[in-house]
Amino acid sequence: MNIKKDVIIIGAGPIGIACAKACKETNLNYLVIEKGSLTNSIYNYPLNMTFFSTSEKLEIDGIPFISNNPKPNRNEALEYYRRVASSNQLDINLYEEANSIVKDGNVFNIQTNKENYTSKKVILATGFYDIPISLNVPGEDLPKVSHYYKEAHPYSMQNVVVVGASNSSVDAALEIYRKGGNVTMVIRGDAIGERVKYWVKPDIINRISEGSIAVHFKSEIEQIKDKAVIVNTPEGKLTIKNDYVLALTGYQPNIKLLEDAGITFSEDGKFIPDYNDETMETNIEGLFLAGVICGGMETHKWFIENSRVHAKKIIQHLTQVL
Incomplete structure (x- = not known):
């Protein structure tokens, strides 16, 4: 079975959720694919972890993030992003891993461990917490x-x-x-x-x-x-x-998934992917990046509070071309 979508979003972290919400609001036929639990990276944080950012800087689309402290903790973040996803009835498949992304003409074929999908556009919001250094x-x-x-x-x-x-x-x-x-x-x-x-x-x-x-x-x-x-x-x-x-020596993004999809990188060893700052589109037309994945091995360059805008940039572009 081949499931057809306008947009496939890979990664259900905060930025993937933001992309999904923006797709739904613009009536794009989308699906989020996540290899683990919802906000899997945050789930894997230490139980007592406190964010550096204040709660308002972690909010999605102005939806209030209420915390008991000046800076929220892991459990509060898990609950916040879960409520955003559930209350907006976002279409998310959990525990489904994208194994390959292949462009064929004007569409992408995405193969996971469960299904095959065809999509006009793909957004990679995979973060970096899954592969330790x-x-x-x-x-x-x-x-x-x-x-x-x-x-x-x-x-x-x-x-x-x-x-x-x-x-x-x-x-x-x-x-x-x-x-x-x-x-x-x-x-x-x-x-x-x-x-x-x-x-x-x-x-x-x-x-x-x-x-x-x-x-x-x-x-x-x-x-x-x-x-x-x-x-x-x-x-x-x-x-x-x-x-x-x-x-605890740090983590790195899934560079191989991006490489296999045809994305090119900087040649300085930092593996910074090639993308347009205005639209977040990579050198592969129709393939977009969002969130910390944009920094390659510079995993401290992008984080939730300064990459939330990626979703708006991408969806604004997609509404003009779809």
Whole structure:
């Protein structure tokens, strides 16, 4: 069976939802395809995560986002975007993964793990949270190693190495320390990350200064073993007793899906896709990008509050050509 649509939107994060709402309001025959749960990236955030942005900057199309705090948390965001999707009766297929996007003449053939679709236009709003950036060291495939952090309780009374100096790394280190874990941070640079939330940064610096959380700057893991990790530091090679490793080294978009669709990228190693800033259309006519995927490997360039406008740009263009 081949299902025909005007627009297929791949990704049901906040920006994919915004695109779907705009399609519905302009009477375009659309469908959203999402490989995981609704707002899958936000669902995979740590349970106690607090956004850097205030709630009004995370709103879709002026629909009020009411939070109990100046900055909303993960659970509030999940509920907000769920209500936007459900109250607007958006057409979304969850747990359906797009495997290929092939243009044939003036239409696109989209094959998923469940169906085949034909669409006049395609919007990619796939985010970047699904593919972790690997350490590429021996032992990374051990069960004790994770590239995601959910909550601190499982790491209580355990020796935990946290790799990285970003918001996720800092949040994990602080929460695990406060739940009784013995935390050591391994950081490639010489300081805590510049983008760490301003109300959290003094906390981690103070915990490091007082010795509550150990840290090795300008250091990298060389090998992960069952009961230890070997770390290269400026002072030499160290063997650290270890039960768990949280390799929170960042994530990357599904570049292969875009490449296979024919999208071209910058040649500077950042894999910034080729698209028109005014319409968000890529070098493939009829194929559009929305949200953080527009930044390629520069995953901090676009986020919810500054990419909400992508939906309006795309739909404004589509209403002129469809």
